[in-house]
Amino acid sequence: MTPYGEYEPDLAATVSPSQLEKACPFLAPELDEDRLAETFLDGREQSSRELGYYNSISAAHVEEAEWRANGSSGGMVSWLAAELLRTGQIDGVIHARPVSPAPPGGPFYTYGISRTVDDVAAAAHSHYHVVEMSGVLEEVLETPGRYLFIGVPCFVKAIRRLQTLDPRLNERIAFTIGLVCGHLKSVNWSLSLGWGAGVPPEELAAIRFREKGEDIPAKSYHFAVRARGSDDFLVHDAASIAGGRFNTGAMMLRACDFCDDVVGETADLTVGDAWLPEYQFDWRGKNMIVIRSAHLEALIQAAFNAGRLSLTPLSARQAADAQSGGFRHRREGLAYRLEGKKARGEWHPVKRPFKVRPPSPLRRLIYTLRQEVSLISREAFVRARSAGNFEVYAGSVRRAMQRLRFAELVSAAPRILSVRIRHVLSKDRRS
Structure with missing residues (x-):
């Protein structure tokens, strides 16, 4: 972790340059999103220049339990992860989780493995926070099983590349979910939000992004911070904090300016916000899902037929419009x-x-x-x-x-x- 709140790689001398190039999502252009999608995806019935390959696209939210209420949008990511765990199709979920207690100055989130539905629920919400996955992948290599990997597009692309390099990862990572991404933020962005809300960096104990409420429109980014020694979270509008408007790019990682994958084109399924006029003012949240896996499509359709999910078909044009800024x-x-x-x-x-x-x-x-x-x-x-x-x-x-x-x-x-x-x-x- 650098003073800028960004991770930089520790390049071990035992790793060859060719391996590094094949693993890094910004190098080895022959392993681009199109090539990896053709290698790994079975859901390639249709394609568009914005979304890549797909079988189906829907606006969706979870009807059962508290998944939608406790998520930053429609609750689909956490619900699907829990469903795969509950039905025994995976042994763990590799995803970003809160660090508790967070060290002074962060980081506040890190990659970990959830092995119970309760653990998945505890990590719900969006996490606009830089993470790295070297440690969690070591755990996967040491612990046989079937895993779901959840990450932003460049992380899923890196996983796909690693699956071509290591047969153990290819066997053990059974499913991938991509998160629609504008860009990644450094740890310092989290610290700046807390500081602007009155909590200095060394006193910030926890931060949550995308708070919900009937008086908070879906597109309005409110965050919550907790100071050390306090049990209470303070909610603030990010737009009121200097550099808090997400899309202005404050403390964006520099690599993000050279990424062309908005929707995780190499993932079995992508989830984002349905920023469409009919949904973007609904404070409860609505997801857009792009399905590229026949197996996950059947699972989701069965849940919809049982009344557990709400699904409304979307066209590729609507899906692109929902993330037009990106x-x-x-x-x-x-x-x-x-x-x-x-x-x-x-x-x-x-x-x-x-x-x-x-x-x-x-x-x-x-x-x-x-x-x-x-x-x-x-x-x-x-x-x-x-x-x-x-x-x-x-x-x-x-x-x-x-x-x-x-x-x-x-x-x-x-x-x-x-x-x-x-x-x-x-x-x-x-x-």
Whole structure:
């Protein structure tokens, strides 16, 4: 863990460069998402340029028990993990879990293995927090069994690559669930939220993301923090904290600017938020699921037929629209960032070719300003911790974000108006 709240690899001398390249999701371009999907997925009935291969797509939420209420959205990830455990199809779930007690300064989440339904439930919610999986994979190698792996797209892609390198992992990781991802945040982002809410970094004991409530719209990101020595969580709107708006890119990992997989194209099943007009104002949450496994599709369909799940079919176009911001940043924005790297003669990963229209001058400005916010926030927080003064960070970030917010509002105004009109019309139709 670096002072920036990011993990960097400890490259053992016993690991060959060729193995490193094949394992790293940003290197060895011949092992891209398309190739890995063709190798591992049996659900390839259809495909789209945004989603990759898929069998079916749905808007979904869990009807039974408290899975939906206790999840950050529709509860589908935790429910499916628990269902596979309950029915004996797996022996453990490899996923991010809260660290308790967290050491001063974090990390607050780490990869671990849940072997009971209660353990799965305890790790519910979204975790916008950097993690690494070397330790948990050592445990998998030492402990035979069948496992479900849950992670963001680049982690699932890394797992797929490792499965091609190690037959034990190929045999033991029976299922994978991908999480729709905007980008990963450093530990320092969690610390900044806590500090902005009045809990200094060394006093922050725990943080939860995506709190729910009837007065909190689904798209409004509220978080909760707990100070050391207290049993109470304090809930705050992330938008009220400097750098707290997720999509502005504060303390984003730099690799995330060179990823093109929004929806975990190599995973057996992907789960994200159904950010569509008819769902995005429902505080209870609604998932979008993209199924690429015949086995998981049959399991989910049986649960739907039994009244345990709610499923509404979606088209590939609707699914792409539900994560349109992510696709703009990872396709149009990626092409612009790669173009800049090439023009400056700088190294960059080799990515899949996508046909995208050149971004407008306004969109180019937005992508440039997001990179500035990411870099400025990263450095400013380290200075703020050294000075013991949150305003060193907050002032720098606010100045960096002013131009970005203005450019984003100008760009998004027509889209926001359209979404609100469609939401009102959908409410009228339902009534």
